[in-house]
Amino acid sequence: MTDVPIIELQDVRKSFGPVSVLQGIDFRAYPGKVTALVGDNGAGKSTLIKGLAGVQPYDSGTVLFDGEPVELQSPRDAAALGIEVVYQDLALCDNLDIVQNMFLGREELSRGTLDEGVMERDASDALRSLSVRTMTSVRQKVASLSGGQRQTVAIARAVLKKARVVILDEPTAALGVAQTAQVLALVERLAHQGVAVIIISHNLQDVFEVADYVAPLYLGHLVAEVPIGATTYDDVVGYITGSKTFPGSETVA
Amino acid sequence: MTDTRTTPSGPDAVLISSGVEGGVRDQVRAWWHRVRGGEMGALPASAGIVVLTVLFAFLSPFFLTERNFANLLTQAATLVMLAMALTFVLLLGEIDLSAGVTSGMTMALFVVLNNVFGVAWPLALLAAFGAGLATGLVIGFFVAKVGIPSFVVTLGLFLGYQGLALTIIGDGGLYRLQVPEILAIQNANLPVWAGWVMLLVILAVVSATSVLDRRRRTRAGVPNRTITLLWAKLGVVVVVGGAVVGVLSQNRSASPANELAGVPVVVPIVLTILWLGTFLLDRTRFGRYVYSVGGNAEAARRAGINVRLIRWSGFMLCSTLAVVAGLFSISKVGSIDAAAGREIVLSGVAAAVVGGVSLFGGRGRLLNAAVGALVIAIITNGLGLLNLPAGVNFMVTGSVLVLAATVDAVSRSRASGMVRRN
Numbered sequence: 163m164t165d166v167p168i169i170e171l172q173d174v175r176k177s178f179g180p181v182s183v184l185q186g187i188d189f190r191a192y193p194g195k196v197t198a199l200v201g202d203n204g205a206g207k208s209t210l211i212k213g214l215a216g217v218q219p220y221d222s223g224t225v226l227f228d229g230e231p232v233e234l235q236s237p238r239d240a241a242a243l244g245i246e247v248v249y250q251d252l253a254l255c256d257n258l259d260i261v262q263n264m265f266l267g268r269e270e271l272s273r274g275t276l277d278e279g280v281m282e283r284d285a286s287d288a289l290r291s292l293s294v295r296t297m298t299s300v301r302q303k304v305a306s307l308s309g310g311q312r313q314t315v316a317i318a319r320a321v322l323k324k325a326r327v328v329i330l331d332e333p334t335a336a337l338g339v340a341q342t343a344q345v346l347a348l349v350e351r352l353a354h355q356g357v358a359v360i361i362i363s364h365n366l367q368d369v370f371e372v373a374d375y376v377a378p379l380y381l382g383h384l385v386a387e388v389p390i391g392a393t394t395y396d397d398v399v400g401y402i403t404g405s406k407t408f409p410g411s412e413t414v415a
Numbered sequence: 416m417t418d419t420r421t422t423p424s425g426p427d428a429v430l431i432s433s434g435v436e437g438g439v440r441d442q443v444r445a446w447w448h449r450v451r452g453g454e455m456g457a458l459p460a461s462a463g464i465v466v467l468t469v470l471f472a473f474l475s476p477f478f479l480t481e482r483n484f485a486n487l488l489t490q491a492a493t494l495v496m497l498a499m500a501l502t503f504v505l506l507l508g509e510i511d512l513s514a515g516v517t518s519g520m521t522m523a524l525f526v527v528l529n530n531v532f533g534v535a536w537p538l539a540l541l542a543a544f545g546a547g548l549a550t551g552l553v554i555g556f557f558v559a560k561v562g563i564p565s566f567v568v569t570l571g572l573f574l575g576y577q578g579l580a581l582t583i584i585g586d587g588g589l590y591r592l593q594v595p596e597i598l599a600i601q602n603a604n605l606p607v608w609a610g611w612v613m614l615l616v617i618l619a620v621v622s623a624t625s626v627l628d629r630r631r632r633t634r635a636g637v638p639n640r641t642i643t644l645l646w647a648k649l650g651v652v653v654v655v656g657g658a659v660v661g662v663l664s665q666n667r668s669a670s671p672a673n674e675l676a677g678v679p680v681v682v683p684i685v686l687t688i689l690w691l692g693t694f695l696l697d698r699t700r701f702g703r704y705v706y707s708v709g710g711n712a713e714a715a716r717r718a719g720i721n722v723r724l725i726r727w728s729g730f731m732l733c734s735t736l737a738v739v740a741g742l743f744s745i746s747k748v749g750s751i752d753a754a755a756g757r758e759i760v761l762s763g764v765a766a767a768v769v770g771g772v773s774l775f776g777g778r779g780r781l782l783n784a785a786v787g788a789l790v791i792a793i794i795t796n797g798l799g800l801l802n803l804p805a806g807v808n809f810m811v812t813g814s815v816l817v818l819a820a821t822v823d824a825v826s827r828s829r830a831s832g833m834v835r836r837n
């Protein structure tokens with residue numbers, strides 16, 4: 163592995179009362195690469211990324227960002243480092259338009275008032291940099307967009323923030339074939355821009371199409387983190403269901 | 416400005432529009448498309464004003480007189496103000512059932528401080544505004560901090576403040592307002608020339624903001640709406656504003672002995688508050704956050720917005736503006752009793768909804784609330800002229816409200832027509 167990770171988790175743990183959900187995770191994500199986090203329902207995928215997003219801090223463990231240990235205690239900490247999350251249930255406001263959603267929480271001001279011109283320009287540029295062509299107007303209300311278009315807006319928002327790490331929690335779960343392809347293409351373009359992309363997916367077909375690394379999670383343990391070319395579909399299914407362990411990895415409980 | 420962003424060129428350059436391109440015809444078509452998609456704004460209520468005006472003009476010879484017109488405006492002022500106040504909480508998806516009694520209680524405080532305790536009226540007024548602000552603070556605490564539904568908190572306050580007003584004023588008590596400056600709000604008129612100056616100021620403000628907006632967009636390199644639409648907008652202001660000021664500039668005195676003309680003082684006050692509030696909602700971060708919290712509070716929270724603070728401020732704005740509504744009310748009535756403001760709050764909510772403010776939060780503007788309040792005021796005024804029993808007024812207003820709420824619900828489901836909800 164010649165890649166230098168932008169983010170590295172070391173022995174990260176998280177419990178909810180007696181239930182220990184993350185039992186010592188070591189995980190890395192690389193700039194310009196797509197890392198897929200896979201695992202069965204309840205494996206702890208969302209818990210893992212909530213820690214990265216700062217919304218639900220880990221109990222213990224170390225997070226290295228650019229090789230430096232960092233604190234991720236709040237969403238603001240994560241945002242300051244350039245970590246953006248595109249949530250499973252999209253965090254968009256139906257009543258606002260695309261530009262307003264993309265700039266929500268970080269509006270451009272000019273003399274204390276909203277500078278709609280600059281925001282509209284930058285939003286369009288961000289969408290254009292992802293080669294988005296399915297939207298008619300950036301001033302459309304988000305309520306009128308399809309599921310795929312909403313994902314696009316959410317992803318473009320991360321681009322706009324010049325995010326260095328973008329985490330996508332099941333971005334294609336609710337989408338049809340064509341829209342899934344669209345979003346996956348977007349994910350690849352995001353990586354091409356040098357962003358470290360972490361994608362959670364239950365769809366291994368998607369994973370094999372778009373990911374550079376795959377990291378299967380099983381009962382709170384990371385089974386492995388392997389380049390996609392060095393593993394097979396069947397192996398990954400095995401890791402996810404626990405019927406297989408990664409050669410050379412620590413023992414799985 | 417020069418970073419990794421791709422420059423707007425190449426085949427993809429113009430594929431995503433701003434929605435403002437094209438001539439007048441394209442813009443009108445786009446607007447109609449939005450209306451049909453459920454973004455009707457103040458359109459139904461404005462149409463309602465026209466229909467009601469024509470209807471009452473036929474039914475009563477007195478309806479379209481200068482005197483009744485001026486009268487209508489002062490009658491409507493309190494409701495307009497209250498509906499605008501309520502809009503700040505309705506936009507958040509909340510409600511303030513205590514807004515009416517807040518205006519009543521604070522006015523009781525104001526008048527009793529002034530009349531009974533001899534407190535100078537500016538100080539008494541300050542106390543009233545302080546009480547209004549404190550009310551919003553308390554509601555905000557229970558709603559935003561403790562997490563009790565605003566319906567319950569403000570219903571509790573609705574009852575509590577009636578008791579407080581009763582305590583301040585005494586059972587069956589009634590105090591006359593003795594402050595000429597406050598009485599002037601609803602009973603004095605601007606000099607005729609000042610009415611025209613007011614119209615000029617409005618024109619100047621509208622053109623200045625539009626021109627500044629256009630300049631900003633040009634500087635950012637994004638397209639502007641065709642300038643024709645700006646001229647059309649100014650044209651509408653000139654025609655409608657000119658007609659209103661023109662009518663109010665006529666002598667409307669009942670006796671030939673004296674002359675009565677000019678724009679009622681309350682009108683520029685309402686317009687100023689409307690403009691300031693609209694500025695706040697449309698052009699500041701605070702306003703944007705109000706809409707986002709009303710649209711999707713979770714999304715707002717994840718975007719780093721202090722949802723609690725926004726909710727809290729909404730209630731404080733509502734209660735404070737309710738004090739202004741109270742001022743308009745006692746200025747019109749000339750006195751205050753313990754029941755003041757008890758009933759009007761529901762009309763205020765109705766007015767906002769009739770005007771197109773959504774009860775579900777996140778949609779609507781102050782102008783909608785004002786237009787909705789005018790609709791209800793016209794109904795009250797017109798039916799009053801027809802000497803119909805008071806019961807009819809309630810029934811008609813009630814029907815209009817249900818009609819408007821239906822429009823709201825239908826347009827809302829249309830606006831999110833294609834979208835799955837999970």
Ligand SMILES: Nc1ncnc2c1ncn2[C@@H]1O[C@H](COP(=O)(O)OP(=O)(O)OP(=O)(O)O)[C@@H](O)[C@H]1O
Pocket residue numbers: 178181183201202203204205206207208209210
């Ligand atoms: N706030 C919480 N309190 C208690 N238990 C929790 C909490 N959040 C998650 N869990 C538990 O932690 C485990 C892992 O949950 P998590 O949401 O991370 O799984 P996941 O891998 O994202 O699953 P899915 O694929 O269904 O989204 C589950 O057993 C879940 O019940």
Ligand SMILES: [Mg+2]
Pocket residue numbers: 207208209
């Ligand atoms: Mg999950």
